[in-house]
Structure formats: C-alpha cells, structure tokens
Amino acid sequence: MALVTIDNGQLAVAVETTGAELQSLKTSDGAEWLWQGDPAVWSGRAPILFPVVGRTPDGFITVGGVKFAIGNHGFARSSIFSVVDQTSGSVRLRILDSAATWKSFPFAFSLDLVFVLEGGTLVTRAEVKNTGTQAMPFSFGFHPAFQWPLPGGEGKPHWLTLADGEEPPTHRLGEHLVLAPAIEPSMFVNGRYQPRAQDFERDAIIIEKIVSPSAVFGVDGGPQIEVGWQGLSSLGIWQKPGAPYLCIEPWQGLPPWVGGSVALEDRPGGVTLAAGATRTFTMTVTPKVA
Numbered sequence: 001m002a003l004v005t006i007d008n009g010q011l012a013v014a015v016e017t018t019g020a021e022l023q024s025l026k027t028s029d030g031a032e033w034l035w036q037g038d039p040a041v042w043s044g045r046a047p048i049l050f051p052v053v054g055r056t057p058d059g060f061i062t063v064g065g066v067k068f069a070i071g072n073h074g075f076a077r078s079s080i081f082s083v084v085d086q087t088s089g090s091v092r093l094r095i096l097d098s099a100a101t102w103k104s105f106p107f108a109f110s111l112d113l114v115f116v117l118e119g120g121t122l123v124t125r126a127e128v129k130n131t132g133t134q135a136m137p138f139s140f141g142f143h144p145a146f147q148w149p150l151p152g153g154e155g156k157p158h159w160l161t162l163a164d165g166e167e168p169p170t171h172r173l174g175e176h177l178v179l180a181p182a183i184e185p186s187m188f189v190n191g192r193y194q195p196r197a198q199d200f201e202r203d204a205i206i207i208e209k210i211v212s213p214s215a216v217f218g219v220d221g222g223p224q225i226e227v228g229w230q231g232l233s234s235l236g237i238w239q240k241p242g243a244p245y246l247c248i249e250p251w252q253g254l255p256p257w258v259g260g261s262v263a264l265e266d267r268p269g270g271v272t273l274a275a276g277a278t279r280t281f282t283m284t285v286t287p288k289v290a
Contacts, residue, residue: 022046031151035245049141054255108132139253165191
C-alpha cells in the first residue's frame, strides 16, 4: 500500500494505490471534505466499483452460464494499482487482468483511474479497455463519501440539489439488498431533497435514470460540494444511518433485481464493451467554501 499526493495550491488530494481510492480532499484552508473512514462504522472513503456495482447474491455471478465467485462491488476496490504517470497536479493508476481477476471475471482488460486537479475541481476519469477478443460485460461506479456536516456547516441544514431541478422516482433495495422492482415516489421537490438519517434505514436511495449532469450538497449560503458526472446513467445516495457522511455515487450499472438473473450480462444498466474498445466514465468534485 502507498499513498500518492497531488496539490495545485487550491486543492490537495491523496489517493491510495490499493483500490485507487481517494483518501483526502482538502481545500487551501486545510479543511477536509472527504469522510475519513471508521472501521467501526464504515471504513470506505471513496471505493471504485468494478466490474459490478452492488451486491452479488450468494457471492457469485454467471458469465455464459458459468459461475464465478465475486464480492460485492467487485474487486477493483481491493486491487493494487500501479502508478503509471504522475505530475504535481495529476496521477494515473492502473490495474490489468491477472490470474486472480480471471477467477472472478473471465475477461482481459485494463482499468485506469486518472486524477487531475483543474483549479478548484478534482476530475476523476476511469478508462476501461477491453484488451481481449470477446465482448466484455461489466458495470462501473464511483462511491465517494463526503463529510456531513461539511466543513463550516455544523448545525445547519444540508440539502442535495439536482442541476436540472428534476424529481426522479427512486428504487430501494429489497431482499438480500438487491434492487426492488417497485418504483417509489421521488425524494426531491423541484430538484431539492433534505437528507435525513432515517431515510437510509432501508439502505441506499437509487435513481435508476438520472437526467441531471450534477448535484450540489451543502448549506444554502454556506459550504457546498458539487459533484458532476459524464458517461454514468444512475445515481446512488447512501449513508449508514446517523454516520457523519453522505455518499453521492454516480454509477453505470446497478445491482440485480430481486429474484432476477445473476448473469453479469443481465445486470440492469450494465455495459457490454466490444473487443479493443474503451469506455470512459468521469466524475468531478468541486468544494465551495462559504
């Protein structure tokens, strides 16, 4: 394990080579915007979800009818990434398929995570390449957890606001924490939602098809953090009830439906990548100090 740091004077970022996981996001005033993890609550900070998003019922998927053991959210979050390139304001990390990954995911691939500081914004780009000769089904997701309350927002109501003012319907997780088919009313009114701990007693709030390209979490007239996404069609919102963080998770792919297929190629929202092709997923994070 090793920590890689980048800094442009406006943002200072630390990334762990295990999982290519963001560990710290600080503004120039020294404030920490990322949840710092707590093994007694949830040790994650910003895991990378690949090649599945969400639960794998009974601990396996099938590909072409053949069973493969794989854990929840896949193996990228526990894989050791190599540092391919680094400057003062950017770093590129990579994993490749191996004998270990073939036991869970029978495809040749490369996965790059590129972190770039652009002014006051952290741009994180994931590049998935099918380096094999057969079509490759997979899902991908970001899973960052932000401080709740945000720095300087203690004791003040926090809102989550979607850029397009939409009121998207939601899904919740059902038996075995896989996706319940029932469509539930939107948590948002005119694009705004005030998260409450009790909202997460049924685990994540899942928007299957998100229209907005970004969301802002924070205090009206106070500290806020803007999360944007490109190439990702779903959004998860999650907190372990009462814990001091909120996860805002752009995804491409979802858990399987309750009672549905465990085939990787059937997971809702998943991608099938042609041999030799690359798919890019981008997330931007911009802290806004009051």
